[in-house]
Amino acid sequence: MSLPAPVLYPPFNTIRLSHIELVVTDLAASSAFYADTLGLQITHQDSTHIYLRAMEERGHHCVILMKGETPCVNVCGFKVFSESDLDEAEKYFQKIGHKVEWITRPHQGRTLRTHDNMGMPIEFYHHMDRLDPIHQKYKLYHGVKPLRIDHFNYFSPDVDASVDWWNNLGFRTTEYTADEETGRKWAAWMHRKGGVHDVAFTNGTGPRLHHLAFWVPTPLNIIDLLDLMSTTGYVANIERGPGRHGISNAFFLYILCPDGHRTEIYCSDYQTVDPDLEPIKWDLKDPQRQTLWGAPAPKSWFNHGSTFKDVPLKKSTLAAQPIIAP
Structure with missing residues (x-):
């Protein structure tokens, strides 16, 4: 099959991928891997979740580790250009018959949850808590x-x-x-x-x-x-x-x-x-x-x-x- 013509003016403006929520069975073991070994920075943790970001990122998180019984992926997240793009996204997904819901996500503003054509859960947001830059705090690099x-x-x-x-x-x-x-x-x-x-x-x-x-x-x-x-x-x-x-x-x-x-x-x-x-x-x-x-x-x-x-x-x-x- 040939490639479809690119849609240069889509129904709403997605800027980039943003974050993922992974279900893990042992938060301590996962922290040792993602933070201590890979070098992601922990921005928040409690008894059920660990939030991490990479060194250049100003947003609160790019990876969320959630404690659970069985490893899986909960959702993949994407950032849109503006708050109005979220409203346009809601209209678009409703138009094509996809289930949509507004969810509460810590450290994010309005977040729209839906799924792609294969059923894969995805979410879109515009605002995420902004953190101080750390890309020149070289003592944190590991x-x-x-x-x-x-x-x-x-x-x-x-x-x-x-x-x-x-x-x-x-x-x-x-x-x-x-x-x-x-x-x-x-x-x-x-x-x-x-x-x-x-x-x-x-x-x-x-x-x-x-x-x-x-x-x-x-x-x-x-x-x-x-x-x-x-x-x-x-x-x-x-x-x-x-x-x-x-x-x-x-x-x-x-x-x-x-x-x-x-x-x-x-x-x-x-x-x-x-x-x-x-x-x-x-x-x-x-x-x-x-x-x-x-x-x-x-x-x-x-x-x-x-x-x-x-x-x-x-x-x-x-x-x-x-x-x-x-």
């Missing part, structure tokens, strides 16, 4: 020195349908992988903020979260994290990398938290702000699209993902054959 949340990658049972739906919200495709035999898309990368992606979709049973990602200054930060993880009891949590993707040109590392949620550490992609930027097409059989250099992805990278709470899964009908490490 771990991988994460600067900001960068993107979400999801498993979708129908990548073409996901691309069409998010395209209508103004998310523009930067790169995509096509199965030449069927003409269907196997994966796609879509953005709002001017990087390669805010959201991406990979063929597979879904909807599930494949990973969330953080931007770091240099590849050396990733090497430092590998040294740290290998000497502090986390070597088994290193799943894939380091290496460089063909798609996005990113230098990458994939790691798993104690509850199995996958995080990518990421740098070196490129600017995509031009509205007439042509998407880059990759053939599924091209080995360099996934790994320009580095070891091939393990089987777990294609199969493992985090489910969304109370959202049923659907299998993909696209029988793609990606390159898998032996």
Whole structure:
């Protein structure tokens, strides 16, 4: 299937991805991983939640850890340009028949909860509590020195349908992988903020979260994290990398938290702000699209993902054959 024409004037203005709420079984273990090891900064914690932000972020949180019995994802959040965009979003989702509700979220203003075409829970807000800048408080930098949340990658049972739906919200495709035999898309990368992606979709049973990602200054930060993880009891949590993707040109590392949620550490992609930027097409059989250099992805990278709470899964009908490490 061909790519839909980009919607340059969407029904409401989403600026970027913003935050994610992960359900974890042990807050202390999760704090040791996300704060002490990765280097995210704790902005609030109590007996049931931990809120964290990265070093460049002024908003109160980009990750919320919520204690629960079973690991899953509660919601992914996005920031809109203005309060009026929230009202326009409500009208839009009601028009297309999606359930909407206004929820109370600590440290955020009005927050609109809904879902995408696959049932994945998403929320939109404009105001979040602003905190003092810490990007020049270098004594706080540790771990991988994460600067900001960068993107979400999801498993979708129908990548073409996901691309069409998010395209209508103004998310523009930067790169995509096509199965030449069927003409269907196997994966796609879509953005709002001017990087390669805010959201991406990979063929597979879904909807599930494949990973969330953080931007770091240099590849050396990733090497430092590998040294740290290998000497502090986390070597088994290193799943894939380091290496460089063909798609996005990113230098990458994939790691798993104690509850199995996958995080990518990421740098070196490129600017995509031009509205007439042509998407880059990759053939599924091209080995360099996934790994320009580095070891091939393990089987777990294609199969493992985090489910969304109370959202049923659907299998993909696209029988793609990606390159898998032996």
